[in-house]
Amino acid sequence: MNAKELVLRIVSLNDVVLHEQIENKRVEKLIERLKQDRLLKNPPIVSEFQDKYIVLDGASRTTALKQMNCRDVVVQIVDYTAPGIVLETWNHMLLDAPVNKFFDAVRAMSGVRVEPVTMEQATDALAQRKSIATIMLGNGKVYSLCAQDDRLPEHARILNAVVAAYEGRGEMYRVAHTDVERLIAEHGRLSALIVFPRYRPDEIRQLALNGSKLPMGVTRHIIPGRALRINLPLAILESAQSLEEKNAWLDDWLTTKIRERHARFYQEPVFLFDE
Incomplete structure (x- = not known):
């Protein structure tokens, strides 16, 4: 996999739906950090289905941005049916x-x-x-x-x-x-x-689209090629620009990052110490 295979897109938060509950204390801490950093470090990972974006990983980030009245969010879109994506259970x-x-x-x-x-x-x-x-x-x-x-x-x-x-x-x-x-x-x-039982992707879609949610910390998505540390300014997501304008900017930004070799893919698992 390489950076050119990444699918990053800025979408309306109104079109983003969750399949699991959130923990209010965790969301409150995220809001404090987002207000301080003014950056979204890691985009939520979603699956696109029926004009909605189902959050596979990043429910707390998504909720924090909604509570901050952010209009849009940058997401990483993945193919839920891809063989590398595994849905397991905690x-x-x-x-x-x-x-x-x-x-x-x-x-x-x-x-x-x-x-x-x-x-x-x-x-x-x-x-x-x-x-x-x-x-x-x-x-x-x-x-x-x-x-x-x-x-x-x-x-x-x-x-x-x-x-x-x-x-x-x-x-x-x-x-x-x-x-x-x-x-x-x-x-x-x-x-x-x-x-807990091991759920199927179609069940996750059904829950999310119907407004039902599993408890937090039950589903475990193993997703290769996660985009981390994109550090997107919140000002971009909060601005009144159209989604077309924002995504044109995002495409230019991503192209520049790749061209200047600021994006790296790690084949092996890594440890992060600044989460």
Whole structure:
């Protein structure tokens, strides 16, 4: 891949939609940084579909700009069907959380059944979408959460309620695997592991276009060739110029960056220490 394959575009924020919830504290911190720097360092990554731009990565940045009354945003557009783009899932590891209170809250929720199962049954149910999540407790007990309604927006509603039941109670970390024994060995204070299903791109599109959102920190998009450190002045996004004028400027800017070799592609994974 090289810089000429990048697709950067300035679009109206009114046409940008999210598929996941945001964390208000994170957005507030971003607003402070944006006001101080007056630069958008990294563009949100989106998939274009039905005249909308679905945010795959960058929900907090998008929301921060909207709350700052920014008219437009620069985005990196990717092909959601490209083989290099992978949609995976984060699971939520809970440490020192009041599991009994959380469990009581889940059992009291409307539209969902809590069923005790084996690990194998839970894995199969989640893969076949017979359940919408798995709860694995530190004591070895496993439960499937089964929705009474097959509609995806209803699943999202329930999952948001489930996450709200443990959010802010104990410590929560995102993990990519489901090895409880390993987590107990590494952390010792494991209360529970919440395992979410692996979604498909068409489901993400459906949620975003219908105005439904998954909890934050569930979907994990692996996207090669991310554009970082573009450092676009907010004044460009805030100006009253037309999108055509702004994108003409952006094309000239990008061409100059490439011609003067200010854009580099790193084939290997890298660590960033100024996020």
